[in-house]
Amino acid sequence: MSISTTTVPTITLNDGTSMPQLGYGVFQIPEAQTTAAVSTALETGYRSIDTAAIYGNESGVGRALADSGIPREELFVTTKLWLADLGRETTRDGLAASLDKLGLDHVDLYLIHWPGTDTEAYLESWQVLEELRAAGLSRSIGVSNFLPEQLERIIELGGTVPAVNQVELHPFLQNRETAAVNRAHGIATEAWSPLAQGAVLDDPAVLAAAAVHGVTPAQVVLRWHLQQGNVVIPKSVTASRMASNLDLLGFDLDTDSIAALDALDRDGRTGPFPGTFNG
Template sequence: MSTIPTITLNNGVSMPQLGFGVFQVPDDQAQQAVETALEAGYRSIDTAAIYGNERGVGRALAAAGLPRNEVFVTTKLWTDDLGAGRARTALEASLDRLGLERVDLYLIHWPAPATDAYLETWQEFAGLVETGLTRVIGVSNFLPEHLERVAGLGGVIPAVNQIELHPALQNRETVAANAHHGIATEAWSPLAQGAVLDEQAVTQAAAAHRVTPAQVVLRWHLQHGNIVIPKSVTPARIAANLDVFSFDLTGEEIAGIDALERDGRTGPHPAAFNG
């Protein structure tokens, strides 16, 4: 089993660079999927309150019996709980569903920028670390302007910004803003739901390294320094998505995949609940 590299976040906590996501996995399937992932060697699990599968994830964590400090668990606060005085209650509800005393990373899932409620929430997030309910705090689906406003509060800077990111949508402005603020970039939908796996730049690299197109795209993310959380409920794919540390893409191969960006959006789809 290959050792998964880690990223040191801006508060000194280390996070596995490759983890397992459970977006769109029903709660009654989440336990088996997460147990399979943990058995395969994943040590980072990403869920969210809006996914409706925190209980299934919690059952898997309990069944696996791994020491708590060996599994990095992320969950997220949904927009219904944005606003002053609500973050702790929302996190405690997630912890109850997960069966945990703390998570490792807690994210604001969406800025819902029609109001400034995400700023009020962020101001309370630091207290969640102080109380020991989470080790790290961050955001998801935040654009550069949202990050600037959070930074302008003068307090803790998010450790992670989880955004839609894949070869067809590279979100370069947000990635640059993350880097400017010392925020790690985490990619959701890293495989573009399969939309880029038939691209010539991907298939040629796969053939050259005798790996799958999905493994090539995940390797592309890792070599760019992204944290990545592929999702699958198929045991073979769960294992294959972790088997991406035995080869390196060449500079030419990376450039070829970089050139695949074709979506002009600079941010996530407004209706996306992902990440």
């Protein structure tokens, strides 16, 4: 099943760049499987691909992009700077290595993957990201897993405001304070682990909404994200699920369903806490 790319909604980032609101994430996909998985995603209709240096599969992503024959301007490629490369002297090399593996001369979005516990290091990296963007090596720059206070430190530098803050976000962990700070600064909120690694799919509120709308539980949660205004990057290596995850525009969640999912917020974190995680 192929979904027309014209049906995938886009958002305009604070730097004027257009980004698909639905993308395909490759976290935890082994390098040996990545090319096939990304090729299937592209055939299905995805045009936004999210990877990272630490995933170890940028080369597999690059091969799929090259093999696809899709014009570069139709693709939106995100990768991320790992903690070990934070700091002025290593950030530039980090992106150079990623571009080499991806086989690209630029990415569309480059993110600091985690802030870590060294404030000076991530602030230095941010200033280098600004230089990389000015040099045309990334169309947009942003951060990932940044708490409000860490985000504010970047903004206080007085330079570029991040275009995106990619954080763990799903009905069990709605990250409302961070999302509010993002909105206040015109920063797009991008959700990783949008389905809480599948933990939300058996929740009675999600199952009830799926029954009301005649869709799958995953479609309910992903549609909830879209109606919240989030960018979302679900991952699957199964072709039918890839297609289902992309097929979200034929319905809108009703007010009661949205309220029921909104009420699921709890301390449902599946990944590390950004304030203490240091790789």
